[in-house]
Amino acid sequence: MKHWDEFLAPYKQAVEELKVKLKGMRSQFELENCHSPIEFVTGRVKPIASILDKANQKNIPLEKLGSELQDIAGLRMMCQFVDDIKKVVELLRKRNDFEIVEERNYISHKKKSGYRSYHVVIKYPVQTINGERKILAEIQIRTLAMNFWATIERSLNYKYKGQFPEDIKMRLQRAAEAAFWLDEEMSLIRSEIKEAQIEFSRKTDSTDQE
Numbered sequence: 001m002k003h004w005d006e007f008l009a010p011y012k013q014a015v016e017e018l019k020v021k022l023k024g025m026r027s028q029f030e031l032e033n034c035h036s037p038i039e040f041v042t043g044r045v046k047p048i049a050s051i052l053d054k055a056n057q058k059n060i061p062l063e064k065l066g067s068e069l070q071d072i073a074g075l076r077m078m079c080q081f082v083d084d085i086k087k088v089v090e091l092l093r094k095r096n097d098f099e100i101v102e103e104r105n106y107i108s109h110k111k112k113s114g115y116r117s118y119h120v121v122i123k124y125p126v127q128t129i130n131g132e133r134k135i136l137a138e139i140q141i142r143t144l145a146m147n148f149w150a151t152i153e154r155s156l157n158y159k160y161k162g163q164f165p166e167d168i169k170m171r172l173q174r175a176a177e178a179a180f181w182l183d184e185e186m187s188l189i190r191s192e193i194k195e196a197q198i199e200f201s202r203k204t205d206s207t208d209q210e
């Protein structure tokens with residue numbers, strides 16, 4: 001147990017630090033009174049049982065967990081609109097407090113399950129009393145609709161251990177499509193709002209000049 005505590009300590013520290021940093025990005029948008037592409041941020045250290053399950057599934061020996069399991073430290077950034085995801089990824093790419101080692105785009109290439117999300121794997125330096133340690137962390141960026149679907153699918157997966165009955169499988173596929181269309185509709189409404197705002201500011205400008 002002490003061994004796990006020691007192993008997980010830098011991951012816990014990284015998750016805490018990254019939550020503060022990523023939530024800080026949202027606060028900065030609020031301060032500037034502009035639309036924040038980040039709705040909320042969550043973070044977790046993978047439970048030991050899940051680490052062992054995944055290591056087993058992927059044939060990862062325990063001594064290679066740190067270098068091969070990328071999501072022991074996991075962060076999620078939720079966005080309102082699909083376009084916001086791109087903005088968040090660009091903001092992450094500009095940061096110099098970590099290095100991006102991999103990006104996986106499950107939005108343009110959704111998973112067979114129907115899962116959509118953008119994954120950014122980073123190498124994050126943690127300062128410890130024994131010096132710096134660089135650890136891997138995974139940031140998942142997704143819309144509220146993608147998150148809703150993934151959360152429900154995850155709990156069903158837990159219940160059925162991945163062996164979904166056919167009717168549930170079909171409903172999940174339909175729900176994934178519904179989540180996709182919800183994102184599409186919201187994006188369209190969003191451009192409507194933008195256009196209305198431009199129109200409104202043009203009108204107020206011209207009345208000011210009269």
Ligand code: 0O2
Pocket residue numbers: 046050054070071104111113114115119149150151153154
């Ligand atoms: P948890 O409970 O979130 O920790 P893989 O081989 O596909 O399992 P890999 O290669 O490690 O995964 O990387 P990937 O696919 O980029 O990231 C895996 C993580 O993405 C998962 O972690 C989930 O968080 C999420 N994810 C991927 N596919 C699905 C899916 O079909 N449904 C849901 N709900 N989430 C998914 P874990 O460890 O599986 O789970």
